[in-house]
Amino acid sequence: MLRRGFPMHRLALAAALAFASTAAVAGTVTVITSFPKELTATYKAAFERANPDIKVEILNKNTVAGIAFVRETAAGQRPDVFWASAPDAFEVLKRDNLLQPAPDVDNKAIPAKIGNYPINDPKGFYKGQALAGYGIMYNTRYLKANKLVAPKEWDDLLKREWYGHVAMTSPSRSGTMHLTVETILQGEGWDAGWSKILQMAGNSAQVTERSFGVPDGINNGQFGAGPVIDFFGLAGKYSGFPVDFVYPAMTSIVPANIALIAGGKNTPEAKKFVQFTLSQQGQELLLDPKISRLPVLAYASFGNKIPAGYPDPQTIVKRAKVNFNADLSEDRYALVHSLFDQTITFRLKELQAATRAIHEAEAKLAGRPNPQAAELLKQARSAAFTPIVSSSLAGQAEFLKLFASNKKEVAVSKQITGLEESWNRKARENYAKAVELAQQAAALAK
């Protein structure tokens, strides 16, 4: 604040400083991450204490900006380490040859798999550094004010009384939401799974653009509950917000990753940093209540350092009903995103209207059986909550291949956009039809 002077002056100074620093400190590890400050600051401090001659520079960027930054920087100038939650980000970097494997960096005590999911990239390009599970976060004060019972399972969020109180994000915006959606689809099967997701979305007040938008909105009481990654829920609770978090039976546990960037400035020192995050000491840092993440290292090696009541990933995985299939998820990645956005994100208003009409009809019919009305209601539910793409079509390799192909080709882009267009229109029609059917059913109840 005290420094004065003209920009040119400062520029020369900055240049001189930068010059000096490239010469003197060969040991600066630059880490690109989307993780919160509490986590990165803790790791930076602990690592620099253990390695006084190496400095850590944290560059916080959201996942998209992080990838773009690495891609657009010349080799030799690039940052050294990429550290983030979304597994798809690492796949993209790997595909573009921006990662380098580090077979010599490892902690042998880390198990190979969590449930069915490999902790490290099978080709060795990136490593699991912490575990994350998915579940429901809710605001206790909001629930009390709206007379809602705390949810335990996904099904609780589909109930009539939850209309307008849920929030979720889109799988195309959040790698973690993608895994939640896949977990439900794999656990329930394609049709039943989509039906659940559509009902939950119909009860939602908003599909947020950022994945952090859901926990943020629940923290300030804007939403009642929603699917989030565990540490968001736990950290909110720790910070004193009236929120809580629960793992439903249908959950999966997957790793958050760390990787060496190809063409980084200081690869040898960077390896030391990655090694540190995987070491016993580095893993213990995750248990800090401000961080609240699950270590990849098995709990046996921690002795009595695990706080009481801390979730154990191995137990959660054991009681979880889903055996997560990463290949299946990969194969239909683009299809799931596109289907979600076209029929949910971009048609939320219409889906909400359909869900509301169905809830209202159900409320009216409750307690007075009317076979004709029940049949109409069934049709309404089927119109609103059946996926536009059938399970048989979603299983066809050729169909999936179209979605994975290069959209830069006009012909491909036209074909995909044409399909999306028809889904979007169909969804709109279905939701309108559902409203009509539900209203007919409600009219019969009089």
Next chain:
Amino acid sequence: MILDADAAPRLGARERLRRHLGASWRSFLVLGAISAFLLALLLIPVGTVFVTAFRDGDGSFTLGHFGTFFSTGLMRESFGNSLYVATASVFFASLIAVPLAYITVRFQFRGALLIQTLGILPLIMPPFVGAVAMQLIFGRSGAVNLLLDEHLGWSLPIMQGLTGVIFVQTLHYFPFILMNLIVALRAIDGAMEEAALNLGARGWRLFARVVFPLAMPGYLAGAALVFVKVFDDLGTPLVLGQTNMLAPQAYLRITQVGLEDPLGYVISVIMIAFSILALWLSVRVMKGKDYSTLQKGGAGIAKRRLKPWESALAYGVILLVLLVVLSPHLGLLLLSFARMWSFSVLPEAWTLANYATVFQDSSGMIRNTLLYCGLAALIDVVIGTTIAYLILRTRIPGRQWLDFVASAAIAVPGIVLAIGYLRTFQTLELWGVPVTQTWILIMLAYSVRRLPYALRSCMAALQQINVSLEEAAEMLGASKWRSVRRIVIPLMAGGILAGFVSSFITAAVELSATILLVVKESQAPMSYGIYLYMQSVSGRGPGAALGVLLVLTVAVGTYLSHLLVERANKTLEHAR
């Protein structure tokens, strides 16, 4: 006294031509310099990214992606929504800004300057925390709705749907109209009004037929800015969950991890084309009309004294308006002192800890914000004034395009510009340091992204100055440069300041390009600091505290620049 261009002493056609040619080599030089700036910092970097929109899979040229755009129903729907929101926002922003400007300029009014300054504050809506504060006040479980629900049993869904977008955009951007209109109203020749009064025009008729039309360049500059900015704005629709508008559709496609969708760039190109069209239309409206007056600075329009009940009414209206438009900032202030605020009308536990946290690591950030935004705004007004001069005072071919190209920057998503910079300047070095490792790119990105704001204000200011004044100076022997320096710039000062302030303020809250271009935490400005805090649950308090500091810093910066211009004006008057 009432002279327009027709009655002004006219130079013969031949004389004009001679002068024009005589000055032209210099004009061409200036034109070249500005074109080079726009080419290097806007057209080329953005072109390297947007080229995807025109490329087929094998790299050959195609317009096929545009065909896809026009045949998609969702795109047509989005276009309609964006158009509707932008038009409605201009309407409501005018409803707020026009009375506020008129009352404070036209009547003797205590605290007019304070009100005008407070009226600019809504532009400083720090990223993320601004939205959170809005939600805590007006949202579904915000203070207003909790109170309504408790006492009346109903709530106001004002933050939902397209209505919510219009509401927030109106509150956020009406200062563009306010600022430009105030400058324009002040610049009106009092004699015009006297003449109208002598001829019997009073009250509404006087306002609608004489005063407002004379301020038209300022109003249009502001309204065009609001329209284009809202049409191209991304943040508000996304925060409110409205995806079916053009800017969010482009953004969602451009930033999808792993899938490159040319349609995203196609939408951006179409948005740019439409924004230019809108600006062109606003220029058309002004074409063939001359709103310049000869006498400036001396006798402005008369300040009327208000009767007590009128005065009470005016204060009441103004206070109500200010209360609504400043409530997000009030929310921000409360949030910064809150230990925890969730589902309640007010926070229930207070603390100073947030400020303690922020003061520890933000002094560097404050300095960076002032440095980058100050430099960027300075570049903007220099270029803005120059372009305005080239367009309105010379006949160089292609001068109109400078305006359109510079204004196109408003529709370029920040992330696209930033990617373009990294790509274009990857290998450029300054004093042995790669330019991508310095803060220069951040500053330049600010200046390019905010240039349209300064440009509109400068154009409006120059439109109100009659060319005869310069011609008179030149006939008395002043050189071109001297007449610009001694006549044009001093008379434009108000408009230039408005331009500087809007560039400076909006640059201070820029985030999308900043995130990508920051390479060291020591180079980070405050907007990035807020982003950093808002990434974590426990960072909301410190984020809000930093947001308050940002608002204060920018407000003080704005006030200081006001003082500076005033002092310069005074010195000038002495010199006269």
